[in-house]
Each structure stands twice: as structure tokens, then as C-alpha cells.
Amino acid sequence: MVPADQTDSPHGTPPLSAPLSDIAIARQARKAPITQVASRLAIPEEAVIPYGRDKAKIDGAFLRSIEDRPAGRLILVTAINPTPAGEGKTTTTVGLGDGLSRIGKRVAIALREPSLGPCFGQKGGAAGGGYAQVVPMEDINLHFTGDFHAITAAHNLLAAMVDNHIHWGNALGIDPRRVLWRRVVDMNDRALRDIVQSLGGPANGLPRESGFDITVASEVMAILCLARDLEDLEARLGRIVVAERADRSFVTARDLKADGAMAALLRDAMMPNLVQTLENTPAFVHGGPFANIAHGCNSVAATRAALRLADYVVTEAGFGADLGAEKFFDIKCRQAGLKPDATVVVATVRALKMNGGVARAELGREDVDAVRRGAANLRRHVENCLGFGVPVIVAINHFTSDTQAEIGAVREAAAASGVEAVLCRHWAEGSAGIVELAEKVAALADGGTARFHPLYGDALPLREKIEAVVRRIYRGAAVSIDPPVLRTLDRYAEAGFADLPVCMAKTPYSFSTDPSLLGAPEGHAVHVREVRLSAGAGFVVAICGDVLTMPGLPRVPAAESIRLDEEGRVEGLF
Structure with a gap:
């Protein structure tokens, strides 16, 4: 497409004679x-x-x-x-x-x-x-x-402090089988989705299964984007749930005394x-x-x-x-x-x-x-x-x-x-x-015609909030939630989080959880396979279908075409 003449632009780019990247x-x-x-x-x-x-x-x-x-x-x-x-x-x-x-x-x-x-x-x-x-x-x-680097550092500092606390005696009684806080990196890397960490002996910590998410899926990212100021930021960071004890009670970032250092990393x-x-x-x-x-x-x-x-x-x-x-x-x-x-x-x-x-x-x-x-x-x-x-x-x-x-x-x-x-x-x-x-x-x-209201009220139970989004936005006929996931939702409610909104994680390509169903499908079922509590951000994530919180690179990634030219300028970005 040839760009149109912009000679009448009040403060824009001059007209160009050929299509440019x-x-x-x-x-x-x-x-x-x-x-x-x-x-x-x-x-x-x-x-x-x-x-x-x-x-x-x-x-x-x-x-x-x-x-x-x-x-x-x-x-x-x-x-x-x-x-x-x-x-x-x-x-x-x-x-x-x-x-x-x-x-x-x-x-x-x-x-x-x-x-x-x-x-x-x-x-x-x-x-x-x-x-x-x-x-x-x-x-x-x-x-x-450098904002994303700061978010990545703050998130992974908290992960390091969880493992360090367990290594040095575990005074908070964290159940190592129930550590919820994964690590993040701002890159598509499927090899990091599921890992076994802390191999190599006692000096390296207690081996356990874990994984990475991409930085944009981090609760720290959500917190930074929802906090009003630094005071609100630190308070929200402190509410992050990182693990559970054997009695299923929650351990938070504030319990680990990590919130202050995380806020310091995120100040700028x-x-x-x-x-x-x-x-x-x-x-x-x-x-x-x-x-x-x-x-x-x-x-x-x-x-x-x-x-x-x-x-x-x-x-x-x-x-x-x-x-x-x-x-x-x-x-x-x-x-x-x-x-x-x-x-x-x-x-x-x-x-x-x-x-x-x-x-x-x-x-x-x-x-x-x-x-x-x-x-x-x-x-x-x-x-x-x-x-x-x-x-x-x-x-x-x-x-x-x-x-x-x-x-x-x-x-x-x-x-x-x-x-x-x-x-x-x-x-x-x-x-x-x-x-x-x-x-x-x-x-x-x-025009003054806006009368904004959210889809559902705070008092609606978490399961019914999920159902409201599925039925009224996705036009689905049913929501299937596995019994263990339902029990987790009940525990969130019992712990005082019933009034939180839900954040639906699903494919972006369809109203359904099947990316191949284009147009306006209706009458489909939505399967919620996992829920995660983002207590600091202030919502509950419902993970649906096959959506992944750590993407992978395509067969031919854009990275293959990105380079520096002879003057040291970046080429190939789009």
C-alpha cells in the first residue's frame, strides 16, 4: 500500500513516494x-x-x-x-x-x-x-x-525467597508440595513450562516440580498495572499468596518479608x-x-x-x-x-x-x-x-x-x-x-449516554461469576469445572476472596475454547481446568481449555529476521 500524501498534516511525517516498513x-x-x-x-x-x-x-x-x-x-x-x-x-x-x-x-x-x-x-x-x-x-x-526487567526481577526475587526460606529451616511451615509461585521470563520458551528444580544435592535446595510463565502473566505485572501509587503497590505485593501449609492455610509475600524489597525494585x-x-x-x-x-x-x-x-x-x-x-x-x-x-x-x-x-x-x-x-x-x-x-x-x-x-x-x-x-x-x-x-x-x-456497569456484582459467588462470563459474553451453554477445582474455589471463598472478580484465561481466537470455531459460536461448553488466586492483583484466574501461560516460538520465529544494520540500527522489527 502506498501511503497517502500528508502535506496537510499539522505536525506529522512528510509525504513519502513508496511503501516503507x-x-x-x-x-x-x-x-x-x-x-x-x-x-x-x-x-x-x-x-x-x-x-x-x-x-x-x-x-x-x-x-x-x-x-x-x-x-x-x-x-x-x-x-x-x-x-x-x-x-x-x-x-x-x-x-x-x-x-x-x-x-x-x-x-x-x-x-x-x-x-x-x-x-x-x-x-x-x-x-x-x-x-x-x-x-x-x-x-x-x-x-x-526497563519496566519489564524490573517486574521480572521482583517476581523472581520472591521465588528465590520462597526457596531460601524452605532451605533455612522453613519457619513458616510451607508445604514444599504446595509452592504456588513459579518463576517468569519475558520470552517465549516452551522448554521452561514445566521443570524440576533444585537438583544436585542438599546445598541446592529441596527438589520439586515447578515451571516458568511469561512475564506478562506475572501477578506482579497485574499488580503494577492495577496499583494507584507506591503505597498501594507495596500493600498489594504483600498480599501475594506464594504457597500453602499442610493445613492448606496461605503463606504470603508479607509473611516472607519480601514485599518491601519487591517494591524497591519496582519504584521507578x-x-x-x-x-x-x-x-x-x-x-x-x-x-x-x-x-x-x-x-x-x-x-x-x-x-x-x-x-x-x-x-x-x-x-x-x-x-x-x-x-x-x-x-x-x-x-x-x-x-x-x-x-x-x-x-x-x-x-x-x-x-x-x-x-x-x-x-x-x-x-x-x-x-x-x-x-x-x-x-x-x-x-x-x-x-x-x-x-x-x-x-x-x-x-x-x-x-x-x-x-x-x-x-x-x-x-x-x-x-x-x-x-x-x-x-x-x-x-x-x-x-x-x-x-x-x-x-x-x-x-x-x-453525549452523556454512557451508563456503565460491570457484568456481575461483587457478591456473586466465584463459580457464578465464571458462568456469567461464559453464558453472557462467550454465549456458551455450560461450564465444566473439575471437582478439585471447585474445591479450590470454595477454599478461596472461605479465605475471604469470594468478592473478587474473575480473570478468564482462554484462547483469543474464538468465543469458545476451540480456536478453530470462528464467527459467533454458541451453545458450546467451556472447561475450566485450573484456577489461580491473585490476591494482590485482586482477581481469581480461571484457566480454560488449552491456553498456556508460557507461549512457545513458532516454526519460523520473527527473531530470525531481526538484526543490526551496518550503522548498528535494529532491522526486522514489525
Whole structure:
């Protein structure tokens, strides 16, 4: 696709004559000094802690000083179920932020940080694409400001302290067979899913089975993303359940006296990161839990800061609305007291054709009937989002192969659910290609029609919360939970955790737990094979089907194409 002329962009990238990769486009950006980006939100220079020339953290003392300011409008960008054809949720989030800025709105974007696992695996980075990106793209997608490394270190410090406590006499009476705290690494590594540790004799500890999760699945990641400030962070860290005693009582990080050191490791990571789009719109990029195995939203600290500094905040939640949006509404908004004003559901003609049964190799051919069949997926997500009391608009992320008839079929599907669909060309045109959506989203958010409410109440039993998500969001007919898992849920309730929300871990590719069931399946059964208590984060994870908390690399990982050029610059990131 040839990018459109951007000569009329108010502060964007100059026009280019040929298609370029995302990283090439990002390198041609006219980045503003990060203090100038901060000044667009009236952040004083003394509150900006630079990490180089083009990224910074925002000082916590300043953020505390603005807590009493009125909040701006909160706009969630979510999507249909992902397919290999692409949906462009993050790209649309960035484009919409730029579009709102273009029409004169004071706006901030709030995104998650990318994980190294997908960058070197199959999905690639998460900084947007085309002319709707946050920059510096390669920094954001790699080490950035070191937040993920700090989270990994804090998590593994706690793991080391558990094993060390057992080694030196086990005064807390931890049952070594019931150590719950695994280790993490921010990389896709299937060899670490299940391990036997502490081999080699008594000096190396007591041998036991354990394993690794990817860092984005860590409860420490969830805690950092849900904590309001450092005090809340340390309190939540202390509540982490790491093991059980023989009588099945819980041992926490506070019992091990690990919470203080963990908070010290996370002190700087707790401060939100500020970067910019290609058009210099301020963007907070902070925290990064996956939505299929965690709660899928950027940090509460960043979102709350953005809401007090901007009139409109555009944020996103991971994967499709059945995962990211549901968790945004039921976990993040519930815990942080947020009240979203509008929801944007992103769809592409190509992805809807895949949901309608078209093979990837055939997506370039017009097939209106397949779009209509696949649009059942879009309608389901729209109806689910409307069920939370928040008005919805559909963004059609444009591809050059889309035909007018196919686009018309998407509009018809949206209208059948009582919402409007708007064609967007931000990937190729930047803010100029998404003005219509920006105007309509602003009007929707300003309309005062949002009456947000979560899916279920706090008092509903844990099992019934799981059933509510399965029946009302996934449209499943039944939930099967193995007896040992039911007993674990009962123990959580008896221990005082019955009022927590649930965080469903399942495949992102289907409303069911079978990734091959595309479209809008219903009447299926969802099997919950395991539950995990995240007492510090404040939810119970229900692991469904075959979903894994440590992904593996694909047959041909993206890492094989990533390298340094002759000038030492990173190539191959996407």
C-alpha cells in the first residue's frame, strides 16, 4: 500500500513516494523533544524524568498533585477476535488519538508496553503501524525504560525467597508440595513450562516440580498495572499468596518479608512512561499484561494520569472484546473506579471474511457473502460491549483490497446492532484518514449516554461469576469445572476472596475454547481446568481449555529476521 500524501498534516511525517516498513516510517518521524510533548498536557519540565531524548517517566509527586482534577472522557478501543488477516487495534488507537488532536481536542493515548515474547515470536511488536505509530518504535518494542526487567526481577526475587526460606529451616511451615509461585521470563520458551528444580544435592535446595510463565502473566505485572501509587503497590505485593501449609492455610509475600524489597525494585517502574506518536500526540505507554492469560490493560496509574491531564483519553485492551474489553470493564474499571464514555470496536473486511470461512490466500478476492457471514463475530462483540452500558461505534480499518460492496456489508452489520461503522484510513494517511471517526467518537463521548456497569456484582459467588462470563459474553451453554477445582474455589471463598472478580484465561481466537470455531459460536461448553488466586492483583484466574501461560516460538520465529544494520540500527522489527 502506498501511503497517502500528508502535506496537510499539522505536525506529522512528510509525504513519502513508496511503501516503507513500519520501522522505516518511524525513523523518518519528526520527533519533538519529550519536554515539549509533555507541555502539550501542561506537565511541567521538573516533573519529566528523561530516558534519553524521546522518552521519559512522569514523576509520582506531580501525579499525586493532580489527583483532585476532574477526569476527561475515557474511550476504549477494542476489536473483533484476532485472525492472521489482522485487525489493527493498536494502530487504530494511535490513529484515533492523532485524529482527535487534529480536530483540536486535548488528547492523550494510553497503551500497554510490548512484550519481548511476541516481538521475537509471531505477533511482532505493539507500537502501531504505518502512519499511526508511537515512537521510538524500536525502543518501545525492546527494552524501553526497563519496566519489564524490573517486574521480572521482583517476581523472581520472591521465588528465590520462597526457596531460601524452605532451605533455612522453613519457619513458616510451607508445604514444599504446595509452592504456588513459579518463576517468569519475558520470552517465549516452551522448554521452561514445566521443570524440576533444585537438583544436585542438599546445598541446592529441596527438589520439586515447578515451571516458568511469561512475564506478562506475572501477578506482579497485574499488580503494577492495577496499583494507584507506591503505597498501594507495596500493600498489594504483600498480599501475594506464594504457597500453602499442610493445613492448606496461605503463606504470603508479607509473611516472607519480601514485599518491601519487591517494591524497591519496582519504584521507578511504577512511574508512567511518556512518548509520542508520529504526529507528536502524547502517549502514555505503561504496563503490559496479555489479555488471553492476564487482564490485558495498561496501568491504572497511566490511565488516571492521562484522564487528569487531557480532555479525551484513548486506551486499548488486548485481543478481542470477549477478553480485553470484558476485563477492562469487569476488573480495571471496577478496581479503579473508572467510567468509560465510549467504546470503539475495530474490524477489517479481511478478518470478517476469514470469520466467514475464506482461506487467507483468497482474502484479496471480493466475497460479500463471506463478509456477511463473518460479521456475526462483529455483531456479537458490539452487543456484548453495549451490554456494559457504554455506547459503541465500529471502526473499519481499511485495506486497499476492500471493495465498496464489502465495506457496505460491514456497515449493514453494524447498523443491525444499532451502531454506526466508519471507514478509517489512518494506516496510510495518519490523522487525515480518521477525522470522521474522531469527530463521531468525540460526539459520542460527549453525549452523556454512557451508563456503565460491570457484568456481575461483587457478591456473586466465584463459580457464578465464571458462568456469567461464559453464558453472557462467550454465549456458551455450560461450564465444566473439575471437582478439585471447585474445591479450590470454595477454599478461596472461605479465605475471604469470594468478592473478587474473575480473570478468564482462554484462547483469543474464538468465543469458545476451540480456536478453530470462528464467527459467533454458541451453545458450546467451556472447561475450566485450573484456577489461580491473585490476591494482590485482586482477581481469581480461571484457566480454560488449552491456553498456556508460557507461549512457545513458532516454526519460523520473527527473531530470525531481526538484526543490526551496518550503522548498528535494529532491522526486522514489525
